[in-house]
Structures are given as C-alpha cells and as structure tokens.
Amino acid sequence: MANRPRLLAWYRVLPMLAVAVVGGVSAAYSYAPSLMVSAIFPLKYEEQIAQSASAHGVDPYLVSAVIETESGWDPDAKSSQGARGLMQLMPETAQDMVDKGLVDGSLYSADDLEDPAVNIEFGSAYLSYLITYFNGSADRAIAAYNGGMGNVDDWVQQDTSLHNAITFPETQAYLIRVNNAHDRYRQLYPDAFM
Incomplete structure (x- = not known):
C-alpha cells in the first residue's frame, strides 16, 4: 500500500514532463525558425x-x-x-x-x-x-x-x-x-x- 501513492505521484509527473518537452520544442522552434528556414530559402x-x-x-x-x-x-x-x-x-x-x-x-x-x-x-x-x-x-x-x-x-x-x-x-x-x-x-x- 505504501508504494501506491508513490506510483500515482509518478503518473502525475509524466503529463507535466510531456508539457515541458513540448514547450521546450515550441520555444526552440519559435526562436530558431530563421536558422532552419534560411537553409531552405538561401539568398545569393x-x-x-x-x-x-x-x-x-x-x-x-x-x-x-x-x-x-x-x-x-x-x-x-x-x-x-x-x-x-x-x-x-x-x-x-x-x-x-x-x-x-x-x-x-x-x-x-x-x-x-x-x-x-x-x-x-x-x-x-x-x-x-x-x-x-x-x-x-x-x-x-x-x-x-x-x-x-x-x-x-x-x-x-x-x-x-x-x-x-x-x-x-x-x-x-x-x-x-x-x-x-x-x-x-x-x-x-x-x-x-x-
């Protein structure tokens, strides 16, 4: 029984970790699109x-x-x-x-x-x-x-x-x-x- 609350606590952390990962990817994408897109759209x-x-x-x-x-x-x-x-x-x-x-x-x-x-x-x-x-x-x-x-x-x-x-x-x-x-x-x- 003592392990049960701990297991539930871990499952509460997983969605927060997923949100943090998605947020990190979104932040990286919002700050780095010019670097990524300029490779697709070079200017010479x-x-x-x-x-x-x-x-x-x-x-x-x-x-x-x-x-x-x-x-x-x-x-x-x-x-x-x-x-x-x-x-x-x-x-x-x-x-x-x-x-x-x-x-x-x-x-x-x-x-x-x-x-x-x-x-x-x-x-x-x-x-x-x-x-x-x-x-x-x-x-x-x-x-x-x-x-x-x-x-x-x-x-x-x-x-x-x-x-x-x-x-x-x-x-x-x-x-x-x-x-x-x-x-x-x-x-x-x-x-x-x-």
Whole structure:
C-alpha cells in the first residue's frame, strides 16, 4: 500500500514532463525558425538582384522568390523545354526583352543565360514587363511567368479569383510557391536590399 501513492505521484509527473518537452520544442522552434528556414530559402546574388530589380522597378524579393522557385539558385539549371539559368528563361523570351528595348543587347546576350547577372537582368526585365502588362498585378504576372500571358488573359476573364480560375495545376502550385517564397524572403532578409 505504501508504494501506491508513490506510483500515482509518478503518473502525475509524466503529463507535466510531456508539457515541458513540448514547450521546450515550441520555444526552440519559435526562436530558431530563421536558422532552419534560411537553409531552405538561401539568398545569393544580392548585388545583381538589387541592381536589376531596381533598374526595372521590380521588387527584389519577388525576383528572389522566382529564382528559388524556378531553379533553387542553380545557375546551370535547364528544363526539358529549353528554359535556362536561375530564372529559367527561354532564349526567345530573353531576345524578346532585347527587341522590346527593355534590356541592352550590347551589354547582355540572350545566349548567355547561365551567367547569373545576365539571367537576373533578363528575368527582372521580363517580370517588369509582365507586371506592367497586367496593370501592376503581381499575381497575374507570376501566373503568366509560368503559364503564359494568353492563358492568364483567359483566366482573368472569369468571374472568380485568379487562383481558382487557373486551369493548370502546375501554375496554381507555382503561384502559391512564389508567393510563399516572397513572404519568406521578406521575413528572413528584411535588410538585404536596403
């Protein structure tokens, strides 16, 4: 009988220990997310991003989010469709930016998309072009970056939110991923582009 109260006392301590462990894990997570998340959302090429984003009037955090989503910061990335570099640009799209006068073709070659500075310049120009085309709508520009301008024109004609109107699951997921990355980069690196 003497052991019985002791056993019950031990069972009272177990829930308190569980709460303490969960509280400790929660506290560690709340103080260390930037360390854990910054490994998932690295930031590179800050100078090139700041320069090109500024020149084209684009949010540098949006450029960073597109790079993260498109290539995971791999300047040598290539898609099966032929998109190349950090921002996964088609050579035809890059040349179109030169033809429209948005990128100086004497300084930047559409054939050199593996060069991070070149790719960021063309990608920033293209993002700026899309944002202007869609009257300042970053979401429409992001969707067009992945799904094409004509498709976005069709989707916005529907009387619903853009996300619900998008008929390509890949583009729906892309829009969410870029917006999430955009938020993360703003939170993790608030002074990166000052």
